[in-house]
Amino acid sequence: CQGDRYNIKTSNIAESINSALKRARGFPVQFLLEFIREKLGKWFWKRREDGLSLPTQHSRGVEYLLAVRSEIADTMTVQPIVGWRFFVKGGKMDCVVDLEHGKCDCGVYAVEKIPCSHAIAAGTSVGLHISTLVYPVYAKDFLFAGYSENIYPC
Structure with a gap:
């Protein structure tokens, strides 16, 4: 690969998502989609707040x-x-x-x-x-x- 390889340090993302969505798997699709939206909203909010509170130049x-x-x-x-x-x-x-x-x-x-x-x-x-x-x-x-x-x- 001649370009930047951003996946070198990541684990299997599908397994991570499956684990995060385990509680909602048996419910109807509409509930599953709302569960995913809520989960992503919480993750984005938390990471955005963490990014704002960093006292240093980098993570x-x-x-x-x-x-x-x-x-x-x-x-x-x-x-x-x-x-x-x-x-x-x-x-x-x-x-x-x-x-x-x-x-x-x-x-x-x-x-x-x-x-x-x-x-x-x-x-x-x-x-x-x-x-x-x-x-x-x-x-x-x-x-x-x-x-x-x-x-x-x-």
């Missing part, structure tokens, strides 16, 4: 990953190659990091669009703030926008 999950990876990055050594390319030694493997294109030899940065510990080490070595290395889709504004629509009853 809680991304901030946690950045904190853990920053601790690992502190133990690494960085050697500049050229421009925005760096050789980072340490961790499980030594890697070449390209901050301009968001790539690292470990593959994590290119797939997740969240900087790996190698990219964090390279970025901090040149004075970049970690949040500038995270792709914009993880910003709390994007999170809020994803749940901004209201789900009205019929």
